[in-house]
Amino acid sequence: MVDRLDLQLIAAALRRFAWIRLWTQTVLAVVVVGVLLFNNIGGQLSARADRALGLGPGLSLTTLSFFVLLWSIWQSGLVIRCGRALASPVRPGKGETSRLLRRGVLADLVGLCLAAVGYQALAGSLFFQASMQAGFAFGGVMTTPGGRITNYPITSLEMLSVLSNTQVLFAHLIGVLISLWLLQRVHRPR
Secondary structure, three states, X not given: OOOHHHHHHHHHHHHHHHHHHHHHHHHHHHHHHHHXXXXXXXXXXXXXXXXXXXXXXXXXXXXXXXXXXXXXXXXXXXXXXXXHHHOOOOOOOHHHHHHHHHHHHHHHHHHHHXXXXXXXXXXXXXXXXXXXXXXXXXXXXXXXXXXXXXXXXXXXXXXXXXHHHHHHHHHHHHHHHHXXXXXXXXXXXX
């Protein structure tokens, strides 16, 4: 049986760290959605939107990771509610609390995987674009059939897409770390 003081400490830790996780992930999610919207609007307004070199898969995976982040934020709210319930007379069991925390860890791990693969796609595309500028791709500088040299400089808009990916990656990393610590705290031997 868990003594009352230890249960109060666990409930306080669940509430406090779930709030930290919720607000940190929310702020980073706002940054990500802002950058993705700016990237989408700016990409449509850009004169060279038709010549973008393969950022689509990386941005798609970043967007999927963002949706997983939204679900993870919702899980943080459930952990806060669970922490409040632990301080009340009718409290959830250890197994229910553990399942809730494990779902949060799983969501953040899925988001990390999606964001990592998206980062690789974005970085690979930008590396290929940079190597075309330097003349390394295809053994030389690319030219059009008319003999004109094609140059695809990396723009700040393309770098923003990488920034959105790193923000969602960082948000999921924070979620995993906090959830694992809370899970360890719930299962710590008394």
